[in-house]
Amino acid sequence: MILTILCGALPSLGNLFAQGGLQTGEVDIIKQFNARLADAERFLFAPQLPPLDTFAKKQAYAIANRPLNVQYLPPRILPKTLQNEPKDPIYNGYARVGAGFPKAILVEGSYDLVNKEGLDVGFDLRHLSMNNEGKVENQRFADNDIGLHAGFHSDQGFSVSGNLNYSRDFLHFYGYTDLGDDFASELTYNAEDVKQRFSLFSGNVKLYNNQRTAGGIDYAASLDFYTMEDLYASREGGMDLVLKGTKWFEDRHPLTIQLETDFSGYRDSTKQSLNNFFLTPTYSYHGDRFRVKVGLNLANFDDEFTFYPILEASLNVVDNLVTAFAGTEGGLQKNNFRALTEYNPYLTSRPKLKNTFYSHYYGGIKGEYRGVQYRAQVGYKDVKNLALFLTNGDSIPRFNVLYDTGGIFSITAELRTQLIEGLELNGRFTQNFFSLDREEKPWHLPSLALNVGAAYSGIIDNLTFKSELFFQNGVPTLAFDGNPKNLNTLLDLNLGADYQFSDNIGAFVQVNNVLNNRYQRWQHYPMIGLNAVAGITARF
Structure with a gap:
């Protein structure tokens, strides 16, 4: 059988070796030959077969180098396959105008003059006034503010921002209407005789990097200034x-050095100045479940240096449910004319100005559980030159500032949650316990405060309800006979609603002091009772 196969294959092999080359690049393959081509290796051991030349290998390469010219059409992407989320419209301007009682006027708005990539310039303004002279003589006020802001963001890695603001606020010393039996006769004054006006021009400029530098350094420089x-x-x-400069190590451990120079000068018939210097280096280390911050606040005032250690440590006890923290800090807080009158606008025009020196030690827990964000903290603060307030005893009551040294033990708690879809709730509780060296009470400083706020937008589309409740204990003060007493308790409920008729036009209503509480935050100066403002809003 083998001999018969060999005899049949020899003529074919002879024809194969007789070819001088493949001129056309085509090869006729005999089916019977293909059936035995896999067994060709066996014939190498047969003595009657001539040796194979290498031309067969070239033949194989010639066949491989003739690829088929197949044309592939590019894929066609249909627009309907892309699902883009709708974008909220961007508005350059906003306005809010309303009126109410008692003789209330509200005007506020803002507009972006330039709003493009890398540059934004705009302004904002606000006016709010009320006049309750129908019930309390000269109980009226007016707040006026206008500001210009600008920002430049370079693709070179830095940004510059700044703002200029001017405010002109009016109020009246109507406290004489509450003196009661302290004076033999009822007092009355013209509005100009008890008028006060604060004019404030302020500004800020800031330079900072908007991209991390090659060396892992962030930098910032800011200048705030004012005159009033x-x-x-x-x-x-x-x-x-x-x-301020920050060097980042491994993109999570910052080393920060901050230098601050804070100057202020006051002048009437005399001059007073508070010039403070601060050097504050800190380093923070962030672990997987903990964070530690260490540093020092070196403060200088009147050529005297004070050192305040900075230490804060936090530990994630239960994954995002409970984080424990504790720390200490300290520094100087200015009691200049601007700060004091912002806190108590019925201040005398020639107060004594001092720095408050404080050291604060605190600890607590924070976290989130089932959508409830919470924070609870206890702390103790050593205070030197704590600002207190008492009336001057005049027929037009105004407040003097006096200072004391002591300690404040505090308990605070905060929470924020979304109870159901569309209903957000937040609250804050504060309890302070004062221990003073000289004064019997912390005059006009609250010890207990509770604030609760809620917003709901799930009943009707484009309608939002808001409510706020403020509770505060009656602050301590001195009666006309020199004995201490507490003013009445604050219980202030505010309600509001906003409705959007279209993308551009809406309406609002705000009702304040719904309970008509006649609380006195400052002795002889009762709050305005029930008051309301309603109006329209516009976006353009």
Whole structure:
């Protein structure tokens, strides 16, 4: 059988070796030959077969180098396959105008003059006034603010921002209407005789990097400045320069050095100045479940240095449910004319200005559980030159500032949650316990405060309800006979609603002091009772 196969294959092999080459690149393959081509290796051991030449290998390469020219059409992407989320419209302007009682006017708005990539310029303004003279003589006020802001963001890795603001606020010393039996006869004054006006011009400029530098360094420099005066020739100016640099290690451990120079000068018949310097280096280490921050606040005032250690540690006890923290910090807090009158606008025009020196030690827990974000903290603060307030005893009551040293033990708790879809709730509780060296009470400083707020937007589309409840204990003060007493308790309920008729036009209503509480935050100065403002809003 083998001999028969060999005899049949020899003529074919002879024809194969007789070819001088493949001129056309085509090969006729005999089916019977293909059936035995896999067994060709066996014939190498047969003595009657001639050796194979290498031309067969070239033949194989010639066949492989003739690829088929197949044309592939590019895929066609249909637009309907892309599902883009709708974008909220961007508005350059916003306005809110309303009126109400008692003789209330509200006007506020903002507009972006330039709003493009890398540059934004805009302004904002606000006016709010009320006049309750129908019930309390000269109980009226007016707040006026206008500001210009700008920002430049370079693709070179830095940004510059700044703003200029001017405010002109009016109020009246109507406390004489509450003196009661302290004076033999009922007092009355013209509005101009009890008028006060605060004019404030302020600004800020800031330079900072908007991209991490090659060396892993962030930098920032800011300058705040202001000048202000009241209607009784009291003037004050200030400047606060802050230089800050942060070096990041492994993109999570920052080393920060901050230098601050805070100057302010007050002038009426005399001059007073508060010039503070601060050097604050800190380092933070972030572990997987803990964070530690250490540093020092070196403060200088009147050529005297004070060192305040900075230490804060936090530990994630249960994954995002419970985080424990504790720390200490300290520094100087300015009681300049601007800060004091922002806290108590019925201040005398020539107060004594001092720094408050404090050291704060605190600890607590924070976290989130089933959508409820919470924070609870206890702390103790050593305070030197704590600002207290008492009336001057005049027929037009105004407040003097006096200072004391002591300690404050505090308990605070905060929470924020979304109870159901569309209903958000937040609250804050604060309890302070004062221990003073000289004064019997912390005059006009609250010890207990509770704030609760809620917003609901699930009943009707484009309609939002808001409510706020403020509770505060009656602050301690001195009666006309010199004995201590507490003013009445604050219980203030505010309700509001906003409705959007279209993308551009809406309406609002705000009702304040629904319970008509006649609380006195400052002795002899009762709050305005029930009041409301309603109006329209526009976006353009």
